[in-house]
Amino acid sequence: MSIQPHILVAPHQVSEKAVVCGEPNRVNRIVAHLTDVESLADNREFRLMRGRYGDTIVTVCSTGIGAPSAIIALEELYQCGVKQLIRIGSAGALQPQIAIGDVIIAEAAVRDDGGSASYVKPGFPAYANHRLVGKLQAYCAQHHICAHSGVVRSHDSFYTDQEQDLCHYWHRQGVLGADMETAALFTVGRLRQLEVAAILTNVVLFDQDVKAGVNDYVASSKASAQGEQHAILAALNALCD
Ligand SMILES: O=P(O)(O)O[C@H]1O[C@H](CO)[C@@H](O)[C@H]1O
């Protein structure tokens, strides 16, 4: 089969197990844990590399920001034969007990994104693969990683005029954190019969100014960077054991 139009890889280059993340540079930090690393493609927001974690080959792909590009990556990875996929993302906390660098294991996601809405009615649930969630939780428990499991909210913009009210609304419903891709990956992944999970590093405290939190992350605040390493190891172990 031919090369996919956005991720620029062909099926024979891609493994059944994949890790995705928003930020292209995070791909490099993920493959630092792999051996026999090969660069596959680097196009727009999509950076792809492949390597070995123990005996298992893993493909790592960045998806950029937001549901549309995450769905493009998922659909093209699916065309290439991917069957299991874990997102290693970042998030902002919606609960005060979640510290910077804690990880959030998404059991399900509120579909406040436009991408998944273009596929299926809003009543269709965005929920993670139960087996992968269990493996992420087990790894975090064994390694004393501060992990919170529950519902996240995926949205399309930080900067809507109602954002603060929306965050407080979802806080009151017990939602743990916000990101921009998990709901779309869970929804479209489910429609394509992929096994999908997500583990997110918290980079913004509840009610903290979002720009300050994201800036800290860009500057690699120690706790965020440590949390990302925890999320990477949890995801690779969940996918490969
Ligand atoms: O760090 P990533 O994986 O990109 O995830 C989060 O960070 C971006 C926003 O700053 C959004 O993509 C959001 O989902």
Ligand SMILES: O=c1cc[nH]c(=O)[nH]1
């Ligand atoms: O607050 C945040 C931080 C990262 N990503 C989000 O979507 N929200």
